[in-house]
Amino acid sequence: MAMLNIENLHANVGDKEILKGLTLEVGAGEVHAIMGPNGSGKSTLGYVLAGREGYEATSGSVTFDGKDLLALEPHERAAAGFFLGLQYPVEIPGVSNLNFLRTALNAQRKLRGEPDVSAADFMRLARTEADAFDLTMDHMKRGVNVGFSGGEKKRNEMVQMALLAPKFAVLDETDSGLDIDALKTVAGGINRLRSPERGFLLITHYQRLLDYVKPDKVHVLSGGRIVRSGGPELAHALEREGYGELAA
Amino acid sequence: MNALPIPTRRDEAWRYSDLEALGEVWPSGVVSERIDVPAGETRALTLVADAAQPVAVRDWTVTIADGARLDLHILNLGGRYGRVALDVTLGEGSHFELGAAQVAGGKTTLEIVTHVRHAAPGATSRQTVRTVLAQQATGTYLGKVAVDRGAQKTDAAQSVKAMLLDRTATANAKPELEIFADDVKCAHGATVGELDATQYFYLTSRGLPPAEAKRLLLHAFLADAFAGMDDAGARETLEAAALAALERLA
Numbered sequence: 441m442a443m444l445n446i447e448n449l450h451a452n453v454g455d456k457e458i459l460k461g462l463t464l465e466v467g468a469g470e471v472h473a474i475m476g477p478n479g480s481g482k483s484t485l486g487y488v489l490a491g492r493e494g495y496e497a498t499s500g501s502v503t504f505d506g507k508d509l510l511a512l513e514p515h516e517r518a519a520a521g522f523f524l525g526l527q528y529p530v531e532i533p534g535v536s537n538l539n540f541l542r543t544a545l546n547a548q549r550k551l552r553g554e555p556d557v558s559a560a561d562f563m564r565l566a567r568t569e570a571d572a573f574d575l576t577m578d579h580m581k582r583g584v585n586v587g588f589s590g591g592e593k594k595r596n597e598m599v600q601m602a603l604l605a606p607k608f609a610v611l612d613e614t615d616s617g618l619d620i621d622a623l624k625t626v627a628g629g630i631n632r633l634r635s636p637e638r639g640f641l642l643i644t645h646y647q648r649l650l651d652y653v654k655p656d657k658v659h660v661l662s663g664g665r666i667v668r669s670g671g672p673e674l675a676h677a678l679e680r681e682g683y684g685e686l687a688a
Numbered sequence: 689m690n691a692l693p694i695p696t697r698r699d700e701a702w703r704y705s706d707l708e709a710l711g712e713v714w715p716s717g718v719v720s721e722r723i724d725v726p727a728g729e730t731r732a733l734t735l736v737a738d739a740a741q742p743v744a745v746r747d748w749t750v751t752i753a754d755g756a757r758l759d760l761h762i763l764n765l766g767g768r769y770g771r772v773a774l775d776v777t778l779g780e781g782s783h784f785e786l787g788a789a790q791v792a793g794g795k796t797t798l799e800i801v802t803h804v805r806h807a808a809p810g811a812t813s814r815q816t817v818r819t820v821l822a823q824q825a826t827g828t829y830l831g832k833v834a835v836d837r838g839a840q841k842t843d844a845a846q847s848v849k850a851m852l853l854d855r856t857a858t859a860n861a862k863p864e865l866e867i868f869a870d871d872v873k874c875a876h877g878a879t880v881g882e883l884d885a886t887q888y889f890y891l892t893s894r895g896l897p898p899a900e901a902k903r904l905l906l907h908a909f910l911a912d913a914f915a916g917m918d919d920a921g922a923r924e925t926l927e928a929a930a931l932a933a934l935e936r937l938a
């Protein structure tokens with residue numbers, strides 16, 4: 441079975457149905473892209489997969505790495521290897537980025553029955569990954585995303601992903617708001633983490649990211665369903681022609 | 689102690705108090721204290737008021753003379769009823785700093801009641817109060833800043849925030865100004881809220897178990913009260929005690 445298997449998923453936000461029978465499979469080692477008009481339910485899909493309160497799956501199923509993903513609490517999903525990079529990363533004043541990350545990493549490891557990462561090993565790791573995404577140790581010591589620019593917040597999501605080393609990552613518009621150099625940095629990070637054991641779902645509005653990170657498949661999400669799937673050429677066609685025809 | 693009649697709810701400063709608990713200690717059990725900071729001097733005081741004294745009513749009269757400074761940091765945890773009332777008078781160019789955190793669950797009632805009088809020009813005061821309440825607890829801050837006619841260049845700030853972990857808890861936050869001078873800067877803000885759902889989701893989605901995520905967010909919330917402390921050792925003591933109190937709420 442594919443690493444991530446979403447079957448006929450329906451989900452509500454409040455009492456409004458947003459996902460209306462979404463089916464999608466992403467295998468280990470694969471990178472898929474989801475594109476689609478504003479408001480079509482892309483971020484909602486990410487939240488439902490991550491288990492955010494208020495985003496409720498009403499029917500269908502999601503199997504992740506052989507587990508019933510929807511039956512797990514958000515932190516259990518993280519420990520199982522699921523990661524969601526947010527379209528709008530959250531600021532948390534008073535909680536340092538480093539403290540947050542170390543607590544998160546060790547909490548995940550504990551749930552998996554692995555020993556804590558030592559403070560020294562963690563600092564080495566944090567330094568390496570901050571550096572890889574052009575953030576300074578000052579950024580790492582600050583409150584989570586506090587006073588970060590839009591692009592810095594996105595790169596901080598990447599630092600977190602790299603540190604937590606999930607099996608599967610959904611990156612929700614991590615490329616939006618990045619300058620050209622930062623886009624290359626982020627794409628380089630994704631390519632570095634690509635491996636036969638890891639899957640990615642990239643939510644994006646732009647072909648540009650997919651020039652650097654070659655997807656195995658491209659899907660169009662519209663009206664809460666996948667309405668079209670194809671190879672990388674589909675992204676080009678969308679860029680040329682818009683969603684009008686293709687998402688109809 | 690004088691033979692004052694016991695306060696009633698009609699008295700604004702006792703409106704949200706646990707008068708039944710008060711009755712058990714009134715008047716002899718009320719702890720009245722005077723703190724006088726002489727001109728030009730600096731004092732730092734910390735107070736942890738915890739369940740060791742189930743009903744604790746403190747009534748402090750404070751004077752801060754010209755050019756003097758008092759840093760007062762309070763962790764009010766209470767047993768059944770914990771009240772700290774401060775009557776502060778500021779001399780010329782002096783400073784009063786209050787950082788207070790209150791944490792309660794059960795049926796505990798906590799309150800901090802301040803009257804800060806800027807009696808002379810150029811004094812500054814800053815009050816930061818953070819309250820976390822669970823179950824049926826009540827937490828109150830009543831703070832009046834009075835600026836006398838001659839007290840130009842007064843700079844007074846009150847930042848008051850309360851967080852309710854259960855709908856059954858009650859927070860009262862009332863910063864007030866009474867200004868009789870024209871060249872003054874007074875800022876006050878009061879909010880009562882719940883744990884931020886977006887922040888909470890963010891933390892749990894990265895692997896923090898619910899209790900740990902709450903603990904981190906509440907700790908950060910309370911830490912504002914002790915952020916300005918010079919004495920790192922004293923700050924750690926207060927923060928550790930605050931954390932332990934949060935732990936007990938869970």
Ligand SMILES: Nc1ncnc2c1ncn2[C@@H]1O[C@H](COP(=O)(O)OP(=O)(O)OP(=O)(O)O)[C@@H](O)[C@H]1O
Nearest residue numbers: 453454458476477478479480481482483484485527
């Ligand atoms: N908390 C909410 N309350 C009410 N409606 C919501 C809420 N969250 C999302 N929605 C609605 O759900 C729909 C899908 O939103 P979603 O954020 O998933 O879209 P998206 O595809 O990510 O769009 P974009 O490309 O603009 O990021 C929208 O119509 C949105 O208004």
Ligand SMILES: [Mg+2]
Nearest residue numbers: 482483484527
């Ligand atoms: Mg979105």
